[in-house]
Amino acid sequence: LAAAALWDVLGILLGGAELLFDGVKEHHVTLPSQSEPWNMKQLLVWIGQNLLKERPELFVQGDDVRPGILVLINDADWELMGQLDYELQDKDNVVFISTLHGG
Amino acid sequence: MCQVDEEYNGLLESPVASSATKKCNKCKETTAALVLKPGESLCRGCFKEHFVHKFRAMLGKNRIIFPGEKVLLAVSGGSSSCAMLNQVQEGLGQNAHKKLRFKPGIVYIDEGCLLGQSTEKRQKTMAQINSLFKMTGFPHHIIPLEMVLNLPPSVLEPVHLATDDPAGSYKEAVDHFMQSSPVHSVDPRVDRSELSALTDATNPQLIAEAQTQTLQELFSRVKTLTAKEDLLHTLRRHLLVSTARTEGYSKLMLGENCTRLAVKLLANIALGRGAQLAVDTAFCDPRYGDIVAVKPMRDYTAKEISLYNYMWNVPYVFIPSLETKTADKSSIQRLTESFVVKLQVDFPSTVSTIYRTGEKLQTASVTEDIERAPLKCLFCMCTLDTALGETSAFQATLISEQLSNVGTTPMQASLRPDTQTKCGAPCDQQDGEEHCQAQAVCCSHKGGDSMNLESLLCYSCQQTVKDMTSVEFLPQYIMSEAQRRNRRSQIRHEISEFLLTEDGDSPSIKADS
Numbered sequence: 267l268a269a270a271a272l273w274d275v276l277g278i279l280l281g282g283a284e285l286l287f288d289g290v291k292e293h294h295v296t297l298p299s300q301s302e303p304w305n306m307k308q309l310l311v312w313i314g315q316n317l318l319k320e321r322p323e324l325f326v327q328g329d330d331v332r333p334g335i336l337v338l339i340n341d342a343d344w345e346l347m348g349q350l351d352y353e354l355q356d357k358d359n360v361v362f363i364s365t366l367h368g369g
Numbered sequence: 370m371c372q373v374d375e376e377y378n379g380l381l382e383s384p385v386a387s388s389a390t391k392k393c394n395k396c397k398e399t400t401a402a403l404v405l406k407p408g409e410s411l412c413r414g415c416f417k418e419h420f421v422h423k424f425r426a427m428l429g430k431n432r433i434i435f436p437g438e439k440v441l442l443a444v445s446g447g448s449s450s451c452a453m454l455n456q457v458q459e460g461l462g463q464n465a466h467k468k469l470r471f472k473p474g475i476v477y478i479d480e481g482c483l484l485g486q487s488t489e490k491r492q493k494t495m496a497q498i499n500s501l502f503k504m505t506g507f508p509h510h511i512i513p514l515e516m517v518l519n520l521p522p523s524v525l526e527p528v529h530l531a532t533d534d535p536a537g538s539y540k541e542a543v544d545h546f547m548q549s550s551p552v553h554s555v556d557p558r559v560d561r562s563e564l565s566a567l568t569d570a571t572n573p574q575l576i577a578e579a580q581t582q583t584l585q586e587l588f589s590r591v592k593t594l595t596a597k598e599d600l601l602h603t604l605r606r607h608l609l610v611s612t613a614r615t616e617g618y619s620k621l622m623l624g625e626n627c628t629r630l631a632v633k634l635l636a637n638i639a640l641g642r643g644a645q646l647a648v649d650t651a652f653c654d655p656r657y658g659d660i661v662a663v664k665p666m667r668d669y670t671a672k673e674i675s676l677y678n679y680m681w682n683v684p685y686v687f688i689p690s691l692e693t694k695t696a697d698k699s700s701i702q703r704l705t706e707s708f709v710v711k712l713q714v715d716f717p718s719t720v721s722t723i724y725r726t727g728e729k730l731q732t733a734s735v736t737e738d739i740e741r742a743p744l745k746c747l748f749c750m751c752t753l754d755t756a757l758g759e760t761s762a763f764q765a766t767l768i769s770e771q772l773s774n775v776g777t778t779p780m781q782a783s784l785r786p787d788t789q790t791k792c793g794a795p796c797d798q799q800d801g802e803e804h805c806q807a808q809a810v811c812c813s814h815k816g817g818d819s820m821n822l823e824s825l826l827c828y829s830c831q832q833t834v835k836d837m838t839s840v841e842f843l844p845q846y847i848m849s850e851a852q853r854r855n856r857r858s859q860i861r862h863e864i865s866e867f868l869l870t871e872d873g874d875s876p877s878i879k880a881d882s
């Protein structure tokens with residue numbers, strides 16, 4: 267694996283989840299390079315540290331997404347993709363949709 | 370769909386990606402795009418088919434909506450009700466397989482006043498909603514919550530229609546429909562002429578600022594988020610039913626999904642809303658009489674709906690609510706939701722189990738509702754669960770509450786539903802008349818100035834009122850109706866005292882209810 271590669275990821279937030287990100291729905295993100303590929307678990311930590319604007323507990327709980335928030339990777343349910351262990355590829359598209367009442 | 374497949378192909382080498390190439394359980398050809406429930410993964414195409422079929426099947430199976438009937442869709446802008454609107458649109462479309470044949474209209478209630486939104490912000494939201502509704506071509510009504518202040522007291526009385534066998538009348542309606550109008554005349558666009566008039570009538574600019582303030586005053590008197598949500602739900606429902614009546618609709622379609630209903634069922638139990646469990650979660654809610662509320666989305670989970678909307682670009686508008694950005698523990702409803710969705714992660718059948726339990730409750734209590742007990746709660750219009758015998762759990766709760774409240778301030782005491790019960794229970798056993806006179810202070814005919822609101826409410830709505838520091842800002846239609854009902858029960862009470870002499874040794878106040 268090329269250690270120098272950067273991962274460009276498009277994150278989209280819907281269903282009210284965007285409210286915790288200043289109301290911004292689309293986030294074009296370039297992840298810093300690291301020796302091994304980024305996985306979803308690491309991405310969540312990174313989002314919590316770099317993108318989340320308020321109330322992190324309403325988005326991340328423990329090292330997982332808050333129950334009630336759906337995740338799609340390249341338009342497919344992340345339950346089909348290994349969830350937290352999924353290894354991100356360059357140009358991946360990750361969507362978070364809150365199904366909770368009121369976001 | 371092809372695009373998605375191609376993207377997966379690139380992932381084949383990586384170890385975790387192997388699961389991504391899982392085939393659809395239904396067609397067994399295309400790559401699965403979502404996990405519906407454990408062991409059931411579907412591709413986009415099969416998912417759409419499954420979703421659409423479920424909607425038509427739900428309406429077809431229940432046979433509650435007649436062909437040609439005017440149905441008002443309550444759309445909040447959220448994903449669930451927008452998916453419902455989308456399904457109705459598709460179902461009425463020319464190439465629909467099992468075509469829907471009713472005449473839809475849409476209603477949106479703007480609650481921005483309770484979130485402290487500015488007039489500009491509210492108008493922006495309403496404009497967004499308006500353009501969303503316009504695309505459907507259906508008649509639509511955009512109504513600010515303030516309109517609830519203009520409702521007539523009659524909205525709190527269920528309107529009873531002389532109904533015969535529902536199955537028979539459904540068949541009649543179908544026959545009538547087939548004879549009188551060719552199918553294509555049910556085009557929803559025929560009502561378009563009404564549209565401009567209606568939207569003008571509900572122009573948000575016409576909301577008097579005083580009304581906004583009254584509503585804000587009312588909600589500022591409610592101490593807990595739990596009670597706020599409950600009160601808002603009550604007022605919203607009154608406004609929906611009233612709108613349906615004045616605009617000539619006979620059905621009200623609500624977008625509550627299965628996850629939402631499972632949460633509601635558990636929250637209802639926590640809130641003491643036992644009497645409402647069945648009608649609140651069943652497909653059909655007959656409590657308003659002439660306007661029947663139906664919930665065609667009740668078989669869908671929140672996940673199914675959100676994924677469907679995302680995959681098929683169903684437009685929806687995210688509208689913040691009282692619950693937005695609140696913590697899990699901010700209200701009973703919110704806490705229950707968090708409990709259910711958390712449980713759902715580890716036990717994926719949680720929602721369906723709760724929901725199926727709810728279905729079992731349904732049959733028995735719904736029929737009971739219609740046949741027995743004419744007294745209805747002033748707020749939620751369910752059968753009063755407080756008009757029970759002395760040995761009921763409710764009476765026991767009241768007695769222990771009274772005992773534990775000995776020595777509370779008169780301010781607090783005046784808010785308690787003590788009037789009927791304090792006097793009612795002992796009067797039953799001892800010689801009624803004298804005792805009642807001695808206790809005249811606690812009787813409901815004490816005087817006009819202190820409104821005996823709580824005796825008109827079910828147990829749960831009483832809890833909501835107890836969480837209010839003052840009821841003076843409750844809308845006029847509620848207060849007028851409460852006064853009317855109090856007067857009526859007062860007269861009944863006086864007559865019953867009069868009748869005691871004839872009745873000998875079993876005088877009962879409950880007999881007059």
Ligand SMILES: [Zn+2]
Binds near residue numbers: 396412414
């Ligand atoms: Zn398939």
Ligand SMILES: [Zn+2]
Binds near residue numbers: 749750826829
């Ligand atoms: Zn009630």
